[in-house]
Amino acid sequence: MTPRIEPAARPYEADMEKTLERLMPPGVEPLVLFRTLARNPRVFRRFMAGGLLDKGTLTLREREIAIDRACARCGGEYEWGVHIAFFADKVGFGEEEIAATVAAGTDASCWTPRERLILRLVDQLHETSNVNDDLWGQLKAEFSDEQLLELVVLTGLYHMVSFTVNALRLPLEPYAARFPD
Known part of the structure; x- marks a missing residue:
């Protein structure tokens, strides 16, 4: 798949280089998504400011269930695959959980x-x-208001991410998971 907008290439502006470096594990090239958004530094910074990957009110596993499901429902294989690659082991997803997100x-x-x-x-x-x-009543019986706000916003954010990666036709990262058959 050919991306509709080419990702930014090195050399990046100094502040963008530092920002991209902080986002990835050592030795891992910045995601195509990040490098593409870096073509518009304002949009990139606003996009990153909307993230919810910090320690919130949900467990990492609960957050990943919401993220992976939202991406899968939108056909956002790019982002789903990155999250499975980076977080599935950390949250205890085996093959059954991975397949069940899709x-x-x-x-x-x-x-x-x-x-x-x-x-x-x-x-x-x-x-x-x-x-x-x-459903809201069932959710209120199980989750706090803070957790419900996080879940709803997280779902919306990953719809936006999926819309972005799909519309830009970003190529899948070589190490990322692929949707199961």
């Missing part, structure tokens, strides 16, 4: 009831851009 339905046996609620939330937001009262 599969239809939320009843895979690998998920706890709490995790299924996250999947149902992401699916309902994706399908309706809203959350019905029944």
Whole structure:
């Protein structure tokens, strides 16, 4: 796949070089997504300011379930694959969980009831851009208001990321996971 906008190439501006370096593990080239957005430093900085990969109110596993499901529902294989590559082991995802983030339905046996609620939330937001009262009541019984805000915003952010990587037709990172068959 040929990207619609070529990623920025070295040498980057000094402050952009430092920023890109901080985002990646040592020795790993900045993501194509980051290098492409770096073509517009203002957009890149605003994009990065909207991230929620810091320590929030959810566990890393819960955050990754929401992120991976949102990307999968949008067909955002690029971002889904990067997250699986960097975080699946850290959050204890095996093959079943990885496949279940992409599969239809939320009843895979690998998920706890709490995790299924996250999947149902992401699916309902994706399908309706809203959350019905029944699901909201179930979510309120399990999650704090702070956690619900984080889940809804996280889902929206990764819809935006998926829209971006899909519209720009970014090539998949060589080390990233691919959607299961």
